[in-house]
Amino acid sequence: MPSPHSAVSGTSPPAHGSAPPTTRTVQKATAPTEPAAPSAKPLRPSVTKNAHPGAPRKRPRSRFHVPRGVRRASGPVGLLLVWFLASTTGVLPESVLASPVDVVRRAVDLTGTGELPQAIAASGRRAAIGFLIGAAAALALSLTAGLFRLGEDVIDASMGMFRAIPWVGLIPLFIVWFGIDETPKVALVALGVTYPLYFNIYGGIRSADAQLIEAGRMVGLGRIGLIRYVILPSALPGALVGLRYALSTAWLALVFAEQVNADAGIGYLMSNAQQYFQTDVIVLCLAVYAVLGLLCDFAVRLLSRRLLAWRASFDGEGA
Amino acid sequence: MSTTVRTHVEVRGLSRAFDDKTVIDRLDLTIRQGEFVALLGHSGCGKSTLLKILAGLDSETEGEVTVPERRSVAFQSPRLMPWLRVWRNVVLGLPGSPDRALAERYLAEVGIEEYAGSWPKTLSGGQAQRVSLARALVREPELLLLDEPFGALDALTRGRAQRLVADLWQRHGCSVLLVTHDVEEALLLADRVLVMDGGRIAYEAEAGLERPRDLGSPDFVRLRGELLHRLGVHDASAPRKEATT
Numbered sequence: 001m002p003s004p005h006s007a008v009s010g011t012s013p014p015a016h017g018s019a020p021p022t023t024r025t026v027q028k029a030t031a032p033t034e035p036a037a038p039s040a041k042p043l044r045p046s047v048t049k050n051a052h053p054g055a056p057r058k059r060p061r062s063r064f065h066v067p068r069g070v071r072r073a074s075g076p077v078g079l080l081l082v083w084f085l086a087s088t089t090g091v092l093p094e095s096v097l098a099s100p101v102d103v104v105r106r107a108v109d110l111t112g113t114g115e116l117p118q119a120i121a122a123s124g125r126r127a128a129i130g131f132l133i134g135a136a137a138a139l140a141l142s143l144t145a146g147l148f149r150l151g152e153d154v155i156d157a158s159m160g161m162f163r164a165i166p167w168v169g170l171i172p173l174f175i176v177w178f179g180i181d182e183t184p185k186v187a188l189v190a191l192g193v194t195y196p197l198y199f200n201i202y203g204g205i206r207s208a209d210a211q212l213i214e215a216g217r218m219v220g221l222g223r224i225g226l227i228r229y230v231i232l233p234s235a236l237p238g239a240l241v242g243l244r245y246a247l248s249t250a251w252l253a254l255v256f257a258e259q260v261n262a263d264a265g266i267g268y269l270m271s272n273a274q275q276y277f278q279t280d281v282i283v284l285c286l287a288v289y290a291v292l293g294l295l296c297d298f299a300v301r302l303l304s305r306r307l308l309a310w311r312a313s314f315d316g317e318g319a
Numbered sequence: 320m321s322t323t324v325r326t327h328v329e330v331r332g333l334s335r336a337f338d339d340k341t342v343i344d345r346l347d348l349t350i351r352q353g354e355f356v357a358l359l360g361h362s363g364c365g366k367s368t369l370l371k372i373l374a375g376l377d378s379e380t381e382g383e384v385t386v387p388e389r390r391s392v393a394f395q396s397p398r399l400m401p402w403l404r405v406w407r408n409v410v411l412g413l414p415g416s417p418d419r420a421l422a423e424r425y426l427a428e429v430g431i432e433e434y435a436g437s438w439p440k441t442l443s444g445g446q447a448q449r450v451s452l453a454r455a456l457v458r459e460p461e462l463l464l465l466d467e468p469f470g471a472l473d474a475l476t477r478g479r480a481q482r483l484v485a486d487l488w489q490r491h492g493c494s495v496l497l498v499t500h501d502v503e504e505a506l507l508l509a510d511r512v513l514v515m516d517g518g519r520i521a522y523e524a525e526a527g528l529e530r531p532r533d534l535g536s537p538d539f540v541r542l543r544g545e546l547l548h549r550l551g552v553h554d555a556s557a558p559r560k561e562a563t564t
Binding site for chain 2: 211212214215216217218219220221225229230233234236309310311
């Protein structure tokens with residue numbers, strides 16, 4: 001029957017086309033504490049109105065409980081153990097892959113001679129400079145494209161086109177343009193950093209919730225105020241995802257770049273080791289790249305936790 | 320109502336079309352100063368569009384609209400900025416540096432001052448809606464526009480929120496336009512109830528009932544039956560049924 005009754009009941013949960021994350025979480029959090037039907041209230045007398053709705057609800061734990069940290073560590077530690085056993089029993093000859101013990105020994109040696117710290121410093125410098133240049137470019141481009149229609153038309157199509165070019169393939173061109181010293185290496189890192197940051201920030205700006213923008217206009221925010229209090233904060237989660245991608249890309253770009261005529265850095269150590277079949281040094285260098293990447297990732301995650309404290313997050317189910 | 324009532328909102332011949340589809344069609348509307356007006360209508364009848372026009376959020380219109388300078392809106396969803404603390408949401412957009420004491424005063428008025436330093440994500444739906452009301456009131460609006468602000472709340476919370484709005488209105492003395500599709504809500508709160516249909520005000524009823532209002536009083540039941548009839552619902556024989564939303 002096409003009456004207001006059916007219309008009323010049909011629209012009672014707000015039908016937002018794209019509900020903002022907060023609205024969804026608020027409703028999700030409301031559900032257990034404030035049941036929609038009054039008759040359902042007495043069924044949950046223990047759930048008080050003031051119970052913190054954002055607090056995670058834990059499942060009952062099973063009898064046998066392994067701490068999460070141990071469970072997470074079991075995979076990598078197991079792999080190391082297999083590798084160690086394969087090396088000591090001779091299944092894995094040293095010419096193919098050095099044993100983990102050799103790698104650690106080599107790490108101590110190279111640290112003692114100062115070669116490893118110097119290499120890390122040289123590579124870190126390249127990565128940092130390249131990252132800063134790429135991040136600055138990405139920020140400028142994404143803000144221009146995200147905030148201005150003209151900027152979008154000019155920049156976004158070009159970025160889409162350039163992204164189709166695999167950036168690693170630009171190494172020969174960069175060598176032609178910039179020679180073979182530091183510049184092409186830094187440029188490659190900068191380029192690798194620019195794309196993920198650009199697309200995530202731009203996407204974040206463009207996904208700003210129209211309803212929040214309307215509310216911002218209603219409380220009297222001008223254009224600058226809207227950008228500062230509504231648009232940029234809503235782009236922040238995307239920007240941080242972009243930052244994680246960008247940092248891992250920075251190290252990846254560095255690996256490629258340092259294969260070209262490096263006279264310092266981790267890549268230089270690695271190509272030297274290749275000439276003398278020192279698989280322990282090669283493995284060591286790979287491990288250093290990995291550790292540096294993990295450290296960056298960790299830093300971004302710390303940063304995210306600080307900057308996105310306002311966001312309801314999902315930590316996964318289970319104990 | 321005193322005799323020296325000023326006209327606060329004056330709408331003459333207002334039209335608004337979206338892609339050739341006329342949503343508001345030469346509509347006339349008057350709201351007196353301090354009056355509480357409820358606007359009823361089916362979903363999609365243009366009542367929210369009218370509210371947006373009065374709020375100044377939609378200007379692609381024809382016709383004359385006169386509204387007071389200071390206007391506030393409470394939307395159906397609270398629309399708080401999730402990245403700002405509750406108190407910061409309340410005073411967002413006010414000139415000058417953010418005044419936490421001011422925000423807390425208004426949060427106290429809607430009864431949730433203890434959440435001033437919380438993130439919006441930690442609030443329940445009803446609490447978030449209260450913050451949204453505090454944000455609307457902190458601007459001391461002359462005209463308060465409410466766009467189905469109780470629509471997403473459960474029945475118990477809704478009752479509390481309705482009483483709160485009635486209190487706030489009496490304390491602040493602002494004019495209120497409440498858009499709703501709940502006949503009882505309209506009759507509980509408003510001085511005057513309008514029914515919108517076909518892009519115009521199709522019917523209007525003075526709700527000259529005593530406050531606080533009694534859902535069971537004969538006048539209330541009669542008015543409700545009349546309004547339901549105007550909305551095209553013919554089940555006055557089952558008078559309590561429309562409470563279930």
